[in-house]
Amino acid sequence: MAGSTLASPTVDAGIAGVERARHVSPGMEAWRRFRRHRLAVASLVILGFMIVAVAAGPVVWQIPINDIDFGARLAMPSWAHPFGTDDLGQDLFARMLYGGRISLAVGLSAMAVAVVVGIIIGSVAGMSRGWIDAGLMWLTDLFLSLPALPVLLLLIYLFRDPLKQLVGPELGVFFLIVAVIGGFRWMPVARLVRAQFLSLREKEFVEAARALGASKWRQVVRHILPNSLGPVIVAGSIDVATAIILESTLSFLGLGFPPDIPTWGRILFDAKDYLDIAPHWALFPGVAIFLAVLTINYIGDGLRDALDPRRVM
């Protein structure tokens, strides 16, 4: 441990001195590659705009989400209500801005859970040989062959009420959905991380670190893990999209958030009985989910181009 910390600054300084003239940081290099994927850049702009809108929107657009106005029932989009109103005359624009916060927050937090669990399980499996590795991979395969949505529904059915009593309806459902979605999306990350670990741990630079006396923990955290993160970032970005779809699906089936929390899926669920008289009610949240998922998928595609060093660009 001590040996490697003492040795590395001098080594780093030597390399940096020679290479300074044409040194490009890995981040800049990735950004240069990412920029060449035009649709990914456009998606980044659109998604950024959506995030700013849902983050700052409710401050600017001050109509409350539960302001019932039977005079403006099922109104078409107008200047007073840019996205129209629902069957209680509630302003859809305000509701969508509010719901977007939750949908995006669920997507990001579920991705974080999935990536953290996946990295832990994948790296433990990748570093240990023998029965621990075999057992963890069996577990991963088992989870991969579980039908996610039915089991998700089962879990929500069984644990919804107790959690609601424990931490309140909104937070309870939020935690449950994030934990459950995260708990069903870690397998691809775990497999990726393990595969990366298996090849990286035999590489010369890891061997050098080991020869210098780096502990196993340091080998993993400083040398192996940073080099295996590229595919994980790509998988993680796709996971955000999957989590948003799953959360909307649950809400759409009437089993996600309670009716007073208008996530995009929930608005769509409420709107589906009024398709013939108020199609705008279903179209706006549907398009919002679609745009969020599409842009995230394109950004994932751009990240794949940016972070795959084997691809020549």
Next chain:
Amino acid sequence: MSRYLLRRLLIAVPSLLGISIVLFTVLALAPGDPFGELATNPNVPAEVGAALRAKFGLDDPVWLRYLHWLVAMLHGDWGFSFVSRMDVDRLILQRLPATLLVIGSSQVLALLVALPVGVLAATRPYSIFDQVANTFAFIGFSLPTFFTGILFILVFSIYLDWLPFVFRADIAATGWRWYWEMFRQAIMPVAVLGLFQGASWTRYVRSAVLDVIRLDYVTTARAKGIAERAVITKHVVRNALIPVVTLVALSMPAVFGGAIVTEQIFRVPGIGSLLISSILANDTPVIMAVTFVFACLVILFNLLADILYGWLDPRISYR
């Protein structure tokens, strides 16, 4: 081949056992008593409640309860639906054909879209066709099934009034007319599910074909003067399908998720809509059984994929 099949079957057994353990653990960990409603119902006397608990073995240790549950499941004794007042296995058998019909035909549709489009796109990489196909594939798998379903209903049932948007199991017609009505009402659910799957499979097929098409043996086949068409269909596609089969098998759980949503939108009387309605009605035995059936279907489809795998790549089955 038969030894390979036997080995695959034997591998499926521990997966099924694992899944049953996971499902049972979930049920056992759940706070509160799944049969609590019976016990707290004032109309049910305490001794009847206790007798019921004893009958269902709710006070036994967990492993014993699991064994009892497993043996009962294997005997086909899946419990009694509180809501429908009938045995769960009969209820599920009634609903299963509709689900299998929708899922099966949507998979066929997905393959019919994904194979030709993916192969064509890969043989002309970065052409206009490839870019259009790629864009549509991205849009296709970014559109969640519930939104496509609503769009289809909006366009084809409400504005154009071509197709019915409620799937009926009891069509009052016979002969050809029955098949025609059945076909008409199945179009939208099958299309929603099939196009979603087809979009993601197109990308799998494209990248798999692109990987294979650069290999030396393909050049050899061309050098021998085999027609381009034969090179693609006989030499490239068959080998490219091997990774595709794996990916398709891996995406099977997602297909069942999509099936639940489509069944719910179009009110297809399958096990997916049964699952939702029993969750809304707190019908625990049905929920457990349907989840287990979905798990079994996933394993079954994985097994089919393995068989297909052995046929596509004989090396695997002789190992």
